Amino acid sequence: MSLLVDAQWLHAQLADPALVVLDATVLLPSPQFDGDYRVASGYDGWLQAHIPGSRHADLLTALADTQASFSFALPAPDALVQGLAALGAGVDKTLVIYDRADGFWAARLWWMLRGVGIEASVLDGGFNAWRQAGLPEHGGPAASIAAVQPWPINRRPQAWIDRVGVEAIVAGQAPGVLICALGAALFDGSAATRYARRGHIPGSRNLPARNLFDAHGRYLPKDALALAIGPTLLHSEGPLVLYCGGGISAAANALALTLLGRQDITLYDGSLQEWAADARLPMTTGAAPA
Secondary structure, eight states, X not given: OXXXXXXXXXXXXXXXXXXXXXXXXXXXXXXXXXXXXXXXXXXXXXXXXXOTTOEEOOTTTTTSOTTSSSTTOOOOHHHHHHHHHTTTOSTTOEXXXXXXXXXXXXXXXHHHHHTTTOOOEEETTHHHHXXXXXXXXBOSXXXXXXXXXXXXXXXXXXXXXOHHHHHHXXXXXXXXXXXXXXXXXXXXXXXXXXXXXXXXXXXXXXXXXXXXXXTTSOBOOHHHHHHHHOHHHHTSOSOEEEXXXXXXXXXXXXXXXXXXXXXXXXXXXXXXXXXXXXXXXXXXXXXXXX
């Protein structure tokens, strides 16, 4: 299995009983004003139209730690693999993830799995690519499934960093290159933010995740991807510490960097939803240094 698969390949595999396809979509509209935080499950959209045989993976509640102070928080490993087993994804299964948005949600679930040692593939271009290929769609609820054994857990703690770890980097007490995956206007503070304060964590570089996709929502070819990221970031001494608003678009950056062979990648789960909410923590505006 490749990290990325295309729609035609996936269509050809749908009859394979070992294949599990999950739609990881969450609805998170762009903010119209500061503090405009609206989020909803993507289940209703999946119910209307989805890849045949797929199921909806709920990153908002079922596959999240809902007791955390920020949305989409990483659940405990046991809760994650049990939640996936309830969707039919477990031992002896092959998993492909997609979403109906920008590809960020699929990347998020892929990174969550990678953090517990489970390999999965992402449908390049997501449901939009499926539709563009003219492939069949289904609607309505999923059929019942047989119980599956949860995947074993092989934690990769280096996949995640918490607020304390990021504070140490900002203070110069730990190594790391901070990379914000938000768009330039959100990074520099000129656009409305759904979070508590505008701007970014001091010392961050800006690598907007949307710049890593082509006009059809597919990841750029590797040569173009390397150019979009730039040699300074791509070959910088790690670890590369990725964040965004809620740890979602940062996962797309993580996938792109993984495609290019970087291994020393860690993702700040709380991202700006946690960081900006604590007035004691520094933030700054303006463009990243050249």
